[in-house]
Amino acid sequence: MSRKTTPIRHAISDGLNMFVKRFAFTFLTMLLAGAAFAQQSVQLETIGFSDLPGDSIEIRLGFDGIPPQPESFILDNPARISLDLMNVESALSQQRYNIDSRNAKSVIVLDDGSRTRLIINLDQLVSYESSVVGNNIVLRVGAAAQTATAAAPSPSSAASRSSSSGLSITDVNFRRGDGDEGQIVIDLSSDQVVGSVEQIGSRVYVEFTGTSVPERLNRRFDVSDFATSVSTVDVLEQDGNANIIIDVDGVYEYVAYQSGRQYTISVQTPAERIASDPAAAYTGEISNLSFQDVEIHTVLQILADEYDFSLVAPSIEGTITLNLENVPWDQALELVLRVGGLDSRLVGTVLYVAPTEDIAAQEQAELEASQKAQALAPVYTEFVQINYANANDILLLLLGTDSGGGAPIASETAGGALGASDGILSNRGSATVDARTNMIIVRDVEEKLEEVRTLVARLDVPVRQVLIEARIVNVSTDFGRDIGIRWGGSGRNDSREGLRYSGGLEGSIEQQNNRVAERLAINDALVAGEAARLEAVEAGTDPSLIAAIVRNAINAIPIPIGSTTFPEALAIDLGVEEPNASSFAIGFSGNSGLIEMELSALESSGNGEVIARPKVTTQDKVTALIRSGVLIPYQAQAGGTAGGSTTEFQEAVLSLEVTPQITPDGRIIMQLVINQDSVQPNSGQIPAINTNSIETSVLVDDGETIVLGGVFREEITSLETKTPILGDIPYLGRLFKRTENQSRRTELLIFITPRVIAELDIL
DSSP states (O other), X not given: OOOOSSOOOOOOOSOHXXXXXXXXXXXXXXXXXXXXHHHHXXXXXXXXXXXXXXXXXXXXXXXXXXXXXXXXXXXXXXXEEEEEEETEEEOOSOSEEEOOOSSEEEEEEEEOSSEEEEEEEESSOOOEEEEEETTEEEEEEXXXXXXXXXXXXXXXXXXXXXXXSSOBEEEEEEEEOTTSOEEEEXXXXXXXXXXXXXXXXXXXXXXXXXXXXXXXXXSEEEOGGGOSSEEEEEEEEEXXXXXXXXXXXXXXXXXXXXXXXXXXXXXXXXXXXXXXXXXXXOOSOEEEEEEXXXXXXXXXXXXXXXXXXXXXXXXXXXXXXXXXXXXXXXXXXXXXXXXXXXXXEEETTEEEEEEHHHHHXXXXXXXXXXXXXXXXXXXXXXXXXXXXXXXXXXXXXXXXXXXXXXXXXXXXXXXXXEEESSSSSOTTOEEEXXXXXXXXXXXXXXXXXXXXXXXXXXXXXXXXXXXXXXXXXXEEEEEEEEEEEEEEEEEEOTTSTTOEXXXXXXXXXXXXXXXXXXXXXXXXXXXXXXXXXXXXXXXXXXXXXXXXXXXXXXXXXXXXXOOOOTTTTEEXXXXXXXXXXXXXXXXXXXXSEEEEEEXXXXXXXXXXXXXXXXEEEXXXXXXXXXXXXXXXXXXXXXXXXXXXXEEEEEEXXXXXXXXXXXXXXXXXXXXXXXXEEEEOTTOOSSOOEEEEEEEEEEEEOTTOOEEEEEEEEEEXXXXXXXXXXXXXXXXXGGGGEEEEEEEEEEEEEEEEXXXXXXXXXXX
């Protein structure tokens, strides 16, 4: 239903006489207009578009005769220019023409039989001018409209007529109505496209059979910014049919109607929930009405003429007196119906009005006829293949459940089938499941079988899947600095027989052992020299050679000089234990003593990063679990009197458990449990396990990465080892101590990234 933007101008306030005069005048005008139309009707044959300088555009309309002067008006919200051509028929092949211009977006041509209306949709309101040139009307829209000349380029013949092969959706628009309702306007390639609408839960489904969807429209439209009850609109093509899926928040009601090539779905909150103000339920134009003792049939006809809706009103009697000021016209219509004891039904785009009892009787008769026809209709058997869902779950929907939500209410029939009671099947229908082929065998009348096909087509679809990727980053930084000293020595005083010194008891014993070994070797040398001398004398050797023989015998016996072993000889052992440490040593040695000193230092730093990236793919609302790790065996003491030990296992795993839920607006809710375990190095026979875990619930956009949590830990250690008293002496005390400084920082971060996997062009 469409309405004009001008208020009611014909109000009868002076009684029945004034009404009779106005009615006679209107009737005479209609007769004259009809005669003029019959004699002077022309046809709109071509339409063309040409770009002009200054971002303006010229629209040229071609007729088979001299056209009438157009009557025009402008709307600023939405921005559009409307031209009415009286007594003009449209012979164009289509109703909508898209324009590639910065000012105008499209032109819509509508023909109601008595006039042709030209609607130019604009991006913003701009100036325009029109002129009649021979059999053409030239319309210039844009900044250059005032300066353009009549000698404009001729329209393109390619734009004058166009036709599309096949049925398709040409455009989808969303707007917010005056009553805060959400209106989805679907432009079709032909008025032969017929849509079917169905409400299921929080969604409204519209299907156009045998209709294609262009690629630019095959997507989701987020319309939440319009502040209506509609959140998203999905446009997709499936099995050769165009489908519109409307997601609605809260309780709602909707109206769907088709006008030519335009299909409109209006969704709004129920009237009782809109506001406490009763007038808030009405969205019509504010009008003033004054009737006195006028037939109800005439009042309805005047409303239909003024607000441009089709009306069928048979068998209406009675008169009515009204005096309404600043009342929406749709509220006035409801009051007229209520006073006259009438009711209305919207049949397509036509408003049918009749007495309430007549409409109730008609609907009752239609219901009884439908029930009788269903009772006598033949029963057919349908084999319904279930591809994605569980056939038993679909069967429960076909058969229905009891009031408590328990098992299906059904009766046994032949062959193990179940007869439905409160499902979508009729009383004569039955259904059973073949688990091997996941198929439902349904037996019912054709009407119910069609409902079964529709239900299965809606529900037996692949569930969307989600890929969840987690990244667990463990970063560690180590720094250490050690510095220490060790020194000592050993020796003996040969002038004093019993004096020896060393850094430790072991070194002193070593010096004593060196002294004993030296004396034993000297005695052995003296004995060997004396034996050589006696042997030479007995052999009659030349006396001048005996001295040399004795020296050679003595020198043949090695005399050990002894050794000092470290660290046994160390007095202070506070050096760096790491073998890779840098060191510097100095020493002093004499005939009977040794002193050594070594300074060692070590500075170390390290950075480590451990990244674990578990991934898992699962269906919407289905829990998934992935685990990877080891079972570490260890010996545990057995209980009881027998004693002994048993082998047990400690688990160290990396695991990701997630349950995703895709929201209507394309975001993802996830219930997450993430664990990362690792074996601590050098933890002995019974392993120590380092554990990191998080359990949370988050809402994330598709493809967005979010930080679930993190742990930052810093350890600073300082250790000093020294000799008591001596280590506290300023400066000199450094010879008696070792210092060790360590710093360790660890940081754990857990990231999660979900992605909805597009499948079969569902999104």
